[in-house]
Every structure is written in structure tokens, then in C-alpha cells.
Amino acid sequence: MPAIPLHTAVSYVAGAYLVFFALVLIYVAIMASKLSRIETELSELTELAIKERENRDPAPTGGPKTDPAPTGGPKTDPTEAGGPKPEAVAR
Amino acid sequence: MYGKGLRALSVTTALVMSGAIALVFFWAPEDADQGFAQKIFYVHVPMAIVALCGFVAGGLMAIAHLRTRDSRWDMRSYVAIHLSIILGVGVLLTGSIWARVSWGHWWVWNEPTLVSFLIIFLLYCTYQPLRFSIQDPERQARYASVFAIMAGAFVPLNFIAVRLAQQYTHPRVLGNISGNLPGKMEWTFFASMLGMTLLFVTLWKYEMTSKHASSQLRRLKRLLGEEGQSTGRRSAAPAPRQRATQV
Numbered sequence: 001m002p003a004i005p006l007h008t009a010v011s012y013v014a015g016a017y018l019v020f021f022a023l024v025l026i027y028v029a030i031m032a033s034k035l036s037r038i039e040t041e042l043s044e045l046t047e048l049a050i051k052e053r054e055n056r057d058p059a060p061t062g063g064p065k066t067d068p069a070p071t072g073g074p075k076t077d078p079t080e081a082g083g084p085k086p087e088a089v090a091r
Numbered sequence: 092m093y094g095k096g097l098r099a100l101s102v103t104t105a106l107v108m109s110g111a112i113a114l115v116f117f118w119a120p121e122d123a124d125q126g127f128a129q130k131i132f133y134v135h136v137p138m139a140i141v142a143l144c145g146f147v148a149g150g151l152m153a154i155a156h157l158r159t160r161d162s163r164w165d166m167r168s169y170v171a172i173h174l175s176i177i178l179g180v181g182v183l184l185t186g187s188i189w190a191r192v193s194w195g196h197w198w199v200w201n202e203p204t205l206v207s208f209l210i211i212f213l214l215y216c217t218y219q220p221l222r223f224s225i226q227d228p229e230r231q232a233r234y235a236s237v238f239a240i241m242a243g244a245f246v247p248l249n250f251i252a253v254r255l256a257q258q259y260t261h262p263r264v265l266g267n268i269s270g271n272l273p274g275k276m277e278w279t280f281f282a283s284m285l286g287m288t289l290l291f292v293t294l295w296k297y298e299m300t301s302k303h304a305s306s307q308l309r310r311l312k313r314l315l316g317e318e319g320q321s322t323g324r325r326s327a328a329p330a331p332r333q334r335a336t337q338v
Binding site for chain 2: 008009010012013015016017019020023024027031034035038041042044045048049052
């Protein structure tokens with residue numbers, strides 16, 4: 001089989017290599033979109049964790065009313081008394 | 092976990108791929124028969140070999156999954172097959188271009204190598220629909236593994252069948268390298284082969300890292316969500332967008 005003219009062959013060779021690089025690029029682009037989705041989820045998760053911690057520890061710096069006795073706390077929800085410890089959630 | 096060493100691997104892959112392409116266009120001699128068009132060989136053949144090896148590797152990982160019942164093996168098998176399918180698309184497209192420039196046709200139906208690769212590709216195209224048509228994650232992983240093993244065994248059988256076929260119009264590469272390829276072409280081919288293998292491994296690791304990270308995130312989200320809600324609303328149902336393949 002005789003070799004085809006160079007100018008014809010160049011376009012086919014370029015086409016073949018472009019197909020390959022296009023596939024890799026598309027794949028990388030899809031991976032990048034997945035990565036950005038993971039990043040979004042991670043930030044949502046961080047927000048969720050911060051809110052959780054805030055819900056569990058309403059007064060982290062130590063307010064004036066730190067009396068653990070049930071009669072002493074004016075606005076203590078009785079259902080929270082048997083709930084899980086904050087450390088268990090945070091870990 | 093899967094991201095360990097990924098940066099070094101990515102850099103190595105980029106370097107080897109660049110080196111291989113430089114060898115292809117600046118060092119390897121032109122083929123006396125096909126001329127410049129033969130350069131397609133250096134991307135088409137390594138891609139085909141790596142894709143077929145990826146299918147077989149997916150089957151081997153599926154065996155490991157069925158033996159150990161460890162869902163991580165199922166995920167590895169899934170990613171290997173998924174990547175091989177993508178490479179398979181590239182093989183068919185570059186093969187068509189090469190056929191056009193060599194034989195004057197985009198596709199030649201009486202050429203066993205082309206048709207056999209198409210059969211393997213179409214076989215693996217049914218993998219994903221099969222997988223995602225099953226709801227139960229355990230069953231899904233098990234059925235997908237069985238499929239991957241059977242199809243993976245079909246790949247070498249198919250290769251042998253093609254070798255035993257009567258018609259040898261497709262250029263042979265691995266059977267008689269020393270007799271067929273000049274030294275420079277041979278080294279360029281091996282460089283391309285190495286580059287393609289590294290690319291496959293790198294992309295496999297990328298995807299595994301991504302899937303592992305997203306599954307960990309989802310698990311963490313579920314845990315935090317459960318803790319954040321009232322205790323009476325615990326549910327064993329999976330998350331709405333959870334894909335069962337993702338462990």
C-alpha cells in the first residue's frame with residue numbers, strides 16, 4: 001500500500017490525537033465538577049457541624065448561671081437532661 | 092487513602108506522556124508503507140491494550156470482591172471497567188480514523204480485530220445498565236462482580252480467537268515485535284504504552300479518591316443529620332442521592 005500524501009495524513013493523525021486528548025479533557029472536566037460538588041457538600045457539612053455544636057453548647061464561655069442543679073436553671077428543657085453528651089456528637 | 096502519592100504519579104504520568112508524544116513526532120521514523128499516518132498506531136494500540144487489560148483487571152478485582160465480600164473491591168472493579176469503557180470509545184474512534192486513512196473506509200466489518208473489540212466494548216456497555224437496574228446494594232455489587240468476571244474471562248478468549256482467525260489484515264504488534272518494528276519504533280511504542288498505563292492508573296486513583304471522599308462525606312452527613320434530628324426520626328433508608336456502588 002503506498003503512503004498517502006503528508007498533508008492528508010496530518011489531518012487524520014491530528015484528528016486521532018485530538019480524540020484522545022478530548023476524551024481525557026472531558027474526563028478531567030467531569031472529575032472537576034465532582035470535586036466542586038464534594039467541596040460544596042463539605043462546606044454544608046461544616047455548617048451543619050458548627051450548628052450542631054452551637055446547639056449542644058449554648059454558653060461556651062461560661063455565663064453567670066452555671067448551677068447544674070435542676071431547680072437553679074430558669075430555662076432548662078427537661079428533655080435535654082437525658083440526651084447524649086456533647087462530646088459523643090462532636091467526635 | 093487513595094490520594095496517597097497521587098501528585099507524584101500525576102507528574103510522572105504527564106512527563107512520560109509528553110516524552111512519548113515527543114518521541115512519536117520527533118524521533119520515531121515514518122513507516123515506509125503508511126507514512127505519517129502510522130503515527131496513529133502509537134495512541135491507538137496502547138489505548139486498546141490498556142483498555143483490555145483494564146477489563147481483565149476489573150474481573151480480577153471482582154473475584155477479590157466475591158472472595159472477601161469487601162465492597163471496596165467492587166468499587167475498584169467498577170472504576171477500572173468504567174475507565175476502560177472510556178478508553179474503549181477512544182480506541183474505536185482512533186481505530187476508525189486509522190482505518191479510513193489506511194484502507195479508505197471508516198469501518199471494515201470483515202476485519203476480526205475491529206469487530207472483536209467492538210463486541211467486547213458493547214458487552215461492557217451493558218455493565219452499567221445492569222448495575223444500576225438493581226436497587227439492593229449488596230445484590231448489585233454481587234451481580235456486577237459476576238458479570239465482570241465472566242466478561243473479563245471473555246476478553247483473553249476473544250483475543251485468542253482473533254489470533255486463530257484466518258484473516259490477518261490487521262497489523263500485528265505484540266506477537267512479533269522484534270521482527271516487525273524497527274528499534275526506534277519499538278522504543279516509542281513502549282514509551283507510549285508506559286504513558287497510557289500510567290494515565291490509566293492515575294485516572295483510576297483520581298476517581299477512587301473522589302468516590303471515597305464523597306462516600307465518606309455522605310456517611311458523615313448522615314451521621315450528623317441523624318444527630319441533629321429528633322431521636323424518633325431515625326431511618327434505615329439510604330440517602331436520596333446515594334448510589335449504591337459508592338461505599
